[in-house]
Amino acid sequence: MVEGILLILSGPSGVGKGTVCRYLLEIREALKLSISTTTRPPRPGEEEGKEYFFTTLPRFKEMIKDDSFLEWAVVHDHYYGTRREAVREMLASGQDLILEIDIQGAGQVRAKVPEAVSIFLAPPSMKCLEERITGRGTEDPDRISRRLDTARREMEAYSLYDYLVINDTVERAADLIDSIIDAEKSRISRGACPPGWGGETT
Ligand code: ADP
Ligand code: 5GP
Helix, strand or coil, X not given: CCCCCEEEEECCCCCCHHHHHHXXXXXXXXXXXXXXXXXXXXXXXXXXXXXXXXXXXXXXXXHHHCCXXXXXXXXXXXXXXXXXXXXXXXXXXCCCEEEECXXXXXXXXXXXXXXXXXXXXXXXXXXXXXXXXXXXCCCCHHHHHHHHHHHHHHHHHHHHCCEEEECCCHXXXXXXXXXXXXXXXXXXXXXXXXXXXXXXXX
């Protein structure tokens, strides 16, 4: 069995990671999203186990102690983490998996999983990024200004990634990521081989 590909989709706060990821999952049904664990309270409409596994801070800290996370980070005052065992099981079963995570977490996964494919989602311009952060309407003014400061700093990390994708339109960004996955799955070093030669490429 050829292992699944681990994709990291990251980028500055508000660039559109969640939006592009949702669209990508629609156009590439075989791809699964890793469901993170967080101490952030659910937003209206969010369901346990769908967007996140919601938990308490003490429980999250226990999970850190038990080394349950492949990566974790504090993002805007809340803890977020990716469960190591869930990722391992899915990849081992041949499932391609995408982590939609912040810049800090992406660095941890790159260091621990060198074969992971990392994609930096960037805005068409800084002005555009500011408009998206301000326009999302889920935060108060103080949180918006902190998000903007963080986002400007986070842009500097782009050169550490494998691929740069500009989120000009959601469709174009998702299509490009879809093509990147196709290209990565065609790598012979990842086990791609002609039909009947002992493996599968898709
Ligand atoms: P992130 O997950 O990176 O924090 P979101 O997916 O929540 O970002 O997107 C932030 C805001 O930008 C949302 O209001 C979203 O609708 C908007 N947005 C995302 N991608 C685009 C795009 N390509 N063009 C215009 N607006 C976008
Ligand atoms: P939100 O609370 O708006 O859903 O997400 C806030 C930020 O947390 C986003 O930038 C998102 O990418 C990031 N995030 C979500 N899950 C994880 C995770 O498991 N690990 C890390 N490091 N960041 C995460």
